[in-house]
Structures are given as C-alpha cells and as structure tokens.
Amino acid sequence: MLNIKTIKQLRVDIKRWxxxxxxxxxxPTMGNLHAGHLQLVQTAKQQADRVVVSIFVNxxxxxxxxxxxxxxxxxxxxxxxxxxxGVAMLYMPEREEMYSCEVHTKVSVRTVTxxxxxxxxxxxxxxxxxxxxxxxxxxxxxxxxxxEKDFQQLLVIRTMVADLNCPVDIIGIATFRxxxxxxxxxxxxxxxxxxxxxxxxxxxxxCSAKQAVLEQxxxxxxxxxxxxxxxxxxxxxPDYFSICRRHDLRAAAIGDTQLIILAAAxxxxxxLIDNIQLELIL
Numbered sequence: 001m002l003n004i005k006t007i008k009q010l011r012v013d014i015k016r017w018x019x020x021x022x023x024x025x026x027x028p029t030m031g032n033l034h035a036g037h038l039q040l041v042q043t044a045k046q047q048a049d050r051v052v053v054s055i056f057v058n059x060x061x062x063x064x065x066x067x068x069x070x071x072x073x074x075x076x077x078x079x080x081x082x083x084x085x086g087v088a089m090l091y092m093p094e095r096e097e098m099y100s101c102e103v104h105t106k107v108s109v110r111t112v113t114x115x116x117x118x119x120x121x122x123x124x125x126x127x128x129x130x131x132x133x134x135x136x137x138x139x140x141x142x143x144x145x146x147x148e149k150d151f152q153q154l155l156v157i158r159t160m161v162a163d164l165n166c167p168v169d170i171i172g173i174a175t176f177r178x179x180x181x182x183x184x185x186x187x188x189x190x191x192x193x194x195x196x197x198x199x200x201x202x203x204x205x206x207c208s209a210k211q212a213v214l215e216q217x218x219x220x221x222x223x224x225x226x227x228x229x230x231x232x233x234x235x236x237x238p239d240y241f242s243i244c245r246r247h248d249l250r251a252a253a254i255g256d257t258q259l260i261i262l263a264a265a266x267x268x269x270x271x272l273i274d275n276i277q278l279e280l281i282l
Contacts, residue, residue: 001079001082001083001087001088001089002089003079003089003090003092004089004090004091004092005092005093005094006093006097007093007097007138010089010139011138013089014139014140017049022048022050023049023142024049024050024051024141024142025044025045025047025051025141025142025144025145026053026136026145027040027044027051027052027053028053028056028144029053029054030056030057030058030186031072031073031075031078031186032071032072032073033077033081033082034176034184034185034186035176036149036175036176036185037147038085039173039176040145040147040173041053041082041087044143044171045085045086048142048143050088051086051088052088052089052090052139052141053090053091054090054092054093054135054139055078055090055091055092056092056093056098056131057071058098058127058128059095059099059127060099061124061128062124062127063121063122063123070190071186072189072190091138091139098131098134105130107129107133107160109125109126109129109156109159109160109163112125112152112155112159112248113126113156115249115250116152116242116264117152117239117273118152119240120240125153128156128157129156129160132157133160133164133166136161136168140167140168141168142168143169143170144157144170145173146170146172146173147172147175147176148172149175149176149184149273149274149275151275154170154172155248155249175274175275177203178200181200181204181207182196182199182203183202183203183273183274185272187270187272188272190268190269190270191267191270192268195270198234198236198267199267201231202231202267202274205230205263206274206275209223209226209227209243209261209276210261210276210278212226213243213259213261213280214278220243220251220252223243224241224243227241231265235267236265236266238263238264239266239271240262240263241261241263241265242261242263243259243261244259244260245259245260246258246259246260246277249262255282256280257279257280259277259278259279259280260276261277261278262275263275
C-alpha cells in the first residue's frame with residue numbers, strides 16, 4: 001500500500017495507473033476506522049482496479065474546536081486495517097496541504113443543507129462539500145463510496161456532483177450496524193458503557209416509527225412527536241426526528257412513497273445520527 005502525503009506524489013501514481021488503463025475508486029474518511037469503513041473499501045474493490053482511501057480530519061466541518069481536537073485519531077491501527085484490506089493507496093495530507101493560509105473559495109450547497117443537521121450545525125455542510133470537492137479534484141476517481149448513515153451528507157455530495165458536473169459516480173452503501181442495531185460511528189468511542197447500552201434505542205425508535213408509518217397508526221406529525229418523547233424518556237436529548245421524502249429530505253406528505261426517517265440526538269456529550277428508509281405502496 002502506498003502511503004502518500006502530498007498532492008504532487010499522488011498525481012504521479014494516479015497518472016501511472018491511468019496510463020495502464022486502470023479504474024480508480026475512492027473512499028474519503030476522517031480515520032478511526034471501523035467495520036463500516038472497511039465495508040466501503042471491500043465494495044470499492046469489487047468495482048475498480050485500484051482503491052484510494054484518504055484520512056483527513058477536516059477542521060472546516062466542525063462547529064466546535066473541542067470536537068475537532070477530541071476527534072479520535074488512531075493512525076497506526078488504521079494503516080494496519082487498510083493494508084490488510086488490500087487498499088492500493090492511503091492519502092494522508094497535512095492541514096497545510098489541503099488549506100493554504102488564506103482560503104478564498106468554499107463550496108456551498110443550498111437548500112438541502114439548511115435543514116436537519118444543517119439547522120443545528122451551521123456551516124458544517126459547507127466544510128464537508130468543500131473538502132470533498134477538493135479531494136475529488138485531487139484524486140479524480142471514477143467512483144466514490146459513502147455510507148448511508150450520514151444520509152444528508154450523502155445527498156449534499158450527490159447534489160454538488162450533479163450541479164458542478166463532477167465526473168465521479170457516487171455510491172451509497174447501507175449503514176453497517178453493531179449486533180444491537182447501533183449504527184457504527186467513530187463517535188461511539190465517546191460513549192460511556194451505560195450510554196453505549198442506551199445508544200441502541202435510537203435505532204429501535206426508528207424501527208418502531210417505520211412500522212407505525214407502514215401500518216398508518218397515526219399521522220406523520222404524531223409519530224414524530226411520540227418518537228421524540230420516547231427518546232427523551234430514554235435519556236437522549238433529541239435534536240430532530242423527521243419523516244421525510246428521500247429525494248430532498250423535505251417533510252413527507254400524504255401521497256409520498258419513497259421515504260426516510262432521520263434522527264439526531266445527544267447521549268451525554270455524544271451526538272448520534274441515524275436513519276431508516278421505507279417505501280409506501282399506495
């Protein structure tokens with residue numbers, strides 16, 4: 001596995017692969033890799049000749065400096081996992097490589113970034129869109145792979161790619177879960193033992209809400225209200241619990257069939273997000 005830190009060297013190796021007629025898949029990460037990340041890598045390997053993984057804890061997508069500082073960094077373990085997974089290249093740029101002293105340009109995807117996580121984390125998705133756009137320009141992959149746990153982020157990236165005519169296919173991969181249903185996330189490392197046990201209830205609440213929607217037990221608004229109350233009773237501090245149209249994440253209405261239920265809530269000091277998809281048959 002090539003371990004690359006500079007854009008200049010990366011482009012030399014990418015050019016060599018391109019001249020050999022090889023296709024390139026890309027998995028951008030912030031490190032602290034878990035089984036969900038490795039599932040992205042394995043899927044990418046099935047669809048391209050070479051897989052590039054990046055590890056970069058992007059400062060511009062954090063709303064709080066402490067959150068950025070405390071983000072778990074496990075580089076040695078990450079390198080070992082990626083080598084075992086058969087990754088062709090690991091790109092780990094320094095901050096100065098990604099951002100010059102003065103940054104005059106940012107990528108801002110309107111509308112879809114103004115709701116849900118975007119409402120409570122202003123500027124977060126600008127940071128995400130900007131760094132992903134930069135990484136796409138650097139690596140120039142044929143395909144890029146993202147987990148569906150961060151579904152709003154996935155939609156932001158798909159929208160950016162469509163609007164800017166980026167020549168990369170975006171592939172979403174189903175959320176990878178622990179045995180009790182908790183969505184795998186680097187942030188789970190911050191949970192205490194008791195919070196980790198409680199954390200599974202977020203997905204259970206999503207499953208219950210999905211069943212209530214499918215069985216038409218109540219209106220969407222009533223199901224959302226009941227779910228928020230249930231999370232509060234289990235010790236969560238909910239941010240939102242929303243039944244949405246999948247294509248734009250706006251509030252679902254009667255007649256919509258392709259739906260997704262999005263949830264975000266704090267458990268102790270840790271903010272968890274999750275979602276569940278469903279289809280209604282009219």
